[in-house]
Amino acid sequence: MSEPTTELQSKNDTTLRKGGRGRRNEPVEVRNSKTLSYILRHGAAKEHLTIRSDGYVRVSELLARPKLKDLDLPGLLKIVSTDQKQRYQLGVQNEADELKSLILPIAPTQASDPAISLWIKANQGHTLKVDDLETKLITDPSEIPCAVHGTNLKAWESIREQGLSRMNRNHIHLASGRPGASGVISGMRNSSQILIFVDIAAAMAAGILFHLSTNGVILTAGDSKGLLPSAYFSLVERKINSGWEKIPLTREEVTPPAGGTPT
Numbered sequence: 001m002s003e004p005t006t007e008l009q010s011k012n013d014t015t016l017r018k019g020g021r022g023r024r025n026e027p028v029e030v031r032n033s034k035t036l037s038y039i040l041r042h043g044a045a046k047e048h049l050t051i052r053s054d055g056y057v058r059v060s061e062l063l064a065r066p067k068l069k070d071l072d073l074p075g076l077l078k079i080v081s082t083d084q085k086q087r088y089q090l091g092v093q094n095e096a097d098e099l100k101s102l103i104l105p106i107a108p109t110q111a112s113d114p115a116i117s118l119w120i121k122a123n124q125g126h127t128l129k130v131d132d133l134e135t136k137l138i139t140d141p142s143e144i145p146c147a148v149h150g151t152n153l154k155a156w157e158s159i160r161e162q163g164l165s166r167m168n169r170n171h172i173h174l175a176s177g178r179p180g181a182s183g184v185i186s187g188m189r190n191s192s193q194i195l196i197f198v199d200i201a202a203a204m205a206a207g208i209l210f211h212l213s214t215n216g217v218i219l220t221a222g223d224s225k226g227l228l229p230s231a232y233f234s235l236v237e238r239k240i241n242s243g244w245e246k247i248p249l250t251r252e253e254v255t256p257p258a259g260g261t262p263t
Helices: 005-018 028-043 059-063 073-082 153-162 200-205
Strands: 088-094 100-102 116-122 148-151 172-174 194-198 218-220 233-240 243-246
Touching: 028 073, 028 116, 059 073, 059 116, 073 088, 148 153, 148 172, 153 194
Parallel strands: none
Antiparallel strands: 088 100, 088 116, 148 194, 172 218, 194 233, 233 243
16 A cells, blocks of 8 residues: 555665665565566666666566575565465567566466567556556446555554655555455555545546556555645544554535635
């Protein structure tokens, strides 16, 4: 989800640069997965990797980076195929074809075929500029009957004042249901303490666009300031023990001003 990402990216960046005491004690598979996510979402340019406008990076170049020296092709395929949130998408390209999405499983011998070129991208969560992610534009609010953002108590105080912010990412992330709900793959951390439900119809009526990623995450760039104002929050709940309780919102917080999106 779209937590305060400036802090998030800074922590990731610092840890990866310094090697990170915590990371040294992590299993290599976990460390590789976190590094892969960081590079594809935030660090491709720093790693001197060419990233296409649709977010794809060539696998052979990615695996050649020192930060992924412990990751080989079979290991990469395992990360992609077992990722519960379906964060990644593989693509294949040969000399005659455009790059096409690759459906797993695929044998490592097939993936390493010199006649094809294997690519990989993160499905969402970028701070890198990517303009052509394979997302579906939502044209009718009924397409996403539920859109909810999960966050923590500390972040909620600023969100209540200014609305959800995409921070330094390209999008604000929303899930299509509560944590653990059937069909909800990604879009929210299960540890979320606050659930913010969004009135998609009202936001769309004000000109805010929403897209659906290939792994089911609802994405929005927000308004011209990169915000999804609290006027479009239909319900906010706080976790208590094993359940949830409603947080009352003021009239100002739930009433969009005449003319559309708050400025």
